[in-house]
Amino acid sequence: MGMYVVSHKKIEKEFPKDYKTIIVNASVNKVCGDFYDNTGDNITEKNGSYCELTAMYWIWKNRLDDFVGISHYRRFFLDGTKLLSMEKAKKIVESGKIIIPEKESFNNKIETKYWMTSGYKTDLLVIRDAINIYSPEYIEDYDNFMHQNKMHCYNMIIMNKELYDSYCEWLFGILKIVEENLDSQHKGAEDRRGYYKRVYGFIAERLLNVWIIHNNCSTVSYPVLFTGNKQSLGNKIVTKIGKLKDKYIG
Structure with missing residues (x-):
């Protein structure tokens, strides 16, 4: 059992018992982990586009x-003034519950938030088609969720391994189809720059919510402690360009 802290660099801090680092890419x-x-x-x-999913x-x-x-080198579940203990x-x-971050609210619908900050409008069609191929019983929940304006973010979860395995089988099954179709449209990770390369990590954030809703999972939410810098100027510029790109290009 344990909390896996996903990182691409050495972490200079002490963690509670049963927190372990896993180095990606x-x-x-x-570096040591x-x-x-x-x-x-x-x-x-695939780490450049799959992020913590690897x-x-x-x-x-x-x-x-x-x-x-699952937590990150700069994002952790917060219990009061301390990191959540594994005990x-x-x-x-x-x-029988799943632990997830508290929901975050947006000014726009989730589908709008995606193409404004994370990818292309056409990505959403590819994702929906992939769900319809792999698990069509999820389509109604996907559609309803994408029209909401709140979601659990960051791909952070704590759950039993059997449930975790079930989720991963579903998630990576869908992402495989999405990746194949985005590549065929020349809109895959290799065709995106910087922040946008993280496309499959962004997609997975949405899919986790859909999976939880569809399976009627009982959840407990905790706030997230963010220990790093806010979005960099470069990423802010990319986000602004993305908004203009999709407004005029689609």
Whole structure:
């Protein structure tokens, strides 16, 4: 059991018991961690566009924990004034619940927020088509969710491993179809720059919410402690360009 702290660099801080670091893009980022996403069954080469999902995939395929937690080197579940302890998390998970971040609210619908800040409008059609192919029973929940203006962000979760494996099988099954179709349209990760390359990480944030809704999961939400800098000027510029791009190009 434990909380996997996803990072691409060495972390200079002490964590509570059972917090372990997993280094992503580990063939390139040669820093010390507890685990590395380039061993065993892995997709480490996709890290540029899959972000923390390469760690999630590795845990799915290579670990036999009772339960799994995912956080980031600069984002953590906050319990009062301290990081959430795994002892407390375990009790919640053993009661059948999933731990997720508190929802964040947007000024726009989730589908609008996506193409304004994270990708192309056409991505949403590809995602919907992939769901319709892989698991059409999720379509209604996907459509309803994308018209809301609140969501759980950051791909942060804590759940039992059986449920985690089920989620990952569904998630990566859909992403495989999405990736194939975006590549065929020349809108895959290799055709995007900077911030936009993280496309599959952005998509997964939305899909986690859809999966939770469809499976009627019982959840407990915690606030997220953010320990890094806010969005960089470069990313802000990319976001602004993206808004103009989709307004006039689509």
